[in-house]
Amino acid sequence: MSRKRWQLPSRSLVAVALAACMWGGLTRPAPAAEGPTAVVQATADAVVAVLADKNLSVEQRRHKVEDIVYAHFDFETLSRLVLARNWKDLSPEQQKTFVEEFKRHLSVTYGKNVETYNNEKAVVTGDRAEAQNDWTVKTKVIRPNADDILMDYRLRKEGTDWRVIDVTIEGVSLVANFRAQFQEIISRDGVTKLIDLLREKNAKGESLKS
Amino acid sequence: MLAPAPYAWCLLIGVCCSLMGCGAAQPGNNRDPLEGMNRRVFWFNTKVDDYVLEPVAKGWDTIAPDRVQKSLSNFFQNLRFPIVAGNNLLQGKFRRSASDVGRFMVNTTVGFLGFFDPASVWGLEQHNEDFGQTLGYWGVPPGPYLVLPFVGPSDPRDAVGLAADSFSIVYAYFIPFYYTFAATGTDIINNRALVLREVRQLKEASFDYYVAVRNAYTQRRAALVSDQNEKSKQEQEDLYQLEDAQ
Numbered sequence A: 001m002s003r004k005r006w007q008l009p010s011r012s013l014v015a016v017a018l019a020a021c022m023w024g025g026l027t028r029p030a031p032a033a034e035g036p037t038a039v040v041q042a043t044a045d046a047v048v049a050v051l052a053d054k055n056l057s058v059e060q061r062r063h064k065v066e067d068i069v070y071a072h073f074d075f076e077t078l079s080r081l082v083l084a085r086n087w088k089d090l091s092p093e094q095q096k097t098f099v100e101e102f103k104r105h106l107s108v109t110y111g112k113n114v115e116t117y118n119n120e121k122a123v124v125t126g127d128r129a130e131a132q133n134d135w136t137v138k139t140k141v142i143r144p145n146a147d148d149i150l151m152d153y154r155l156r157k158e159g160t161d162w163r164v165i166d167v168t169i170e171g172v173s174l175v176a177n178f179r180a181q182f183q184e185i186i187s188r189d190g191v192t193k194l195i196d197l198l199r200e201k202n203a204k205g206e207s208l209k210s
Numbered sequence B: 001m002l003a004p005a006p007y008a009w010c011l012l013i014g015v016c017c018s019l020m021g022c023g024a025a026q027p028g029n030n031r032d033p034l035e036g037m038n039r040r041v042f043w044f045n046t047k048v049d050d051y052v053l054e055p056v057a058k059g060w061d062t063i064a065p066d067r068v069q070k071s072l073s074n075f076f077q078n079l080r081f082p083i084v085a086g087n088n089l090l091q092g093k094f095r096r097s098a099s100d101v102g103r104f105m106v107n108t109t110v111g112f113l114g115f116f117d118p119a120s121v122w123g124l125e126q127h128n129e130d131f132g133q134t135l136g137y138w139g140v141p142p143g144p145y146l147v148l149p150f151v152g153p154s155d156p157r158d159a160v161g162l163a164a165d166s167f168s169i170v171y172a173y174f175i176p177f178y179y180t181f182a183a184t185g186t187d188i189i190n191n192r193a194l195v196l197r198e199v200r201q202l203k204e205a206s207f208d209y210y211v212a213v214r215n216a217y218t219q220r221r222a223a224l225v226s227d228q229n230e231k232s233k234q235e236q237e238d239l240y241q242l243e244d245a246q
Helices: A002-027 A036-052 A058-072 A075-089 A092-114 A174-189 A191-209 B006-024 B035-063 B066-079 B081-090 B094-109 B131-137 B156-166 B177-194 B196-205 B209-225 B233-240
Strands: A121-129 A135-142 A149-158 A161-169 B146-148 B152-154
Touching: A036 A058, A036 A121, A036 A135, A036 A149, A036 A161, A058 A092, A075 A092, A075 A161, A075 A174, A092 A191, A092 B196, A161 A174, A161 B233, A174 A191, A174 B209, A174 B233, B035 B146, B035 B177, B035 B196, B035 B209, B066 B094, B066 B177, B081 B094, B081 B131, B131 B156, B131 B209, B146 B156, B152 B156, B152 B209, B177 B196, B196 B209
Parallel strands: none
Antiparallel strands: A121 A135, A135 A149, A149 A161, B146 B152
């Protein structure tokens, strides 16, 4: 009796889920075999595996995490979004320098988290299609002895691969935040100054590290 | 009976001072017409943090294990239950409000006065609500960005919200005001200790710390008001459309 009562909702749930999938498949291109959610979950798992590997030195762990992250982030699109309309004002050479230095900046500042890893885990909590054919994958970082952190990844498909173009932490988009800062610096001191500033900061950060 | 109010008054005075500074402000960012004054208050707050709050929080961090900090944070969070449940109610989110009541009852009893958080494990999640969000939910715009002395990033809507919420700190009605002061102080120091690394990282990662904080605050509050719902089409286009698609 109680069995039967439980079967009904679950069966209708499956039907709804199926209908949703079909509807989704009809209205928008379905994510490829290696979908955005799978990409994020796999990346998170790979990073956590490296962080938890006590046989590696901090430096080794940092490099491995860097490699994994670099493979799944699209730093060029990220940089272009951060610079917005200012991107066109940069010479191709400046654009290249900016992408490299900005990537290095993120790696230097956020790479420090490798040392302080404390059994945090990341779980995917949901996903949704977005405008511009992007995909958002919602995750939660579960920390022992601290509040969970909500992290959303926005991915864009390039060729066959989904790559991350923005990270939103507790509602704060990285792209929007850096864009606001860079806009201020560019309008005040110009683009060349911004690139110099990036270089300077990176050199300082790297020397602090070693 | 005015016991819970001291920091509400500080706040109101802060707001008044800020608004009076209005005329003296230089024209600037359209979301931040008071930038000149805000930057000065921000500078002051940063100094207070550098020389008082952060060192004290660091000291606390070295003597108190993470578990103790987390429990203390749970305890104060649990006492904020009237604010969370009340504001959910004011926004017509009845299920959430009921869940907050259940959460409070579970954590106060099974969770030993709120030091532990079994409710989260049982699916009664912590919600983040305050009167500023309630005003936002009913369409009140945040107004110009405002940095309040000692309090930090805010805006007129959230400042009013904070003042209103301070009246819902129920325990303050039952204990002498100096206990309330001590409790508030402990809460602030403990919370600061919990984000030592995050704040340091934000400082290191930012190029203009003032702008970084202003933008983060604005984004965060908007996300909280909409309960972390997705961005509008227009916002997405502004943020994620490449200038010239090749």
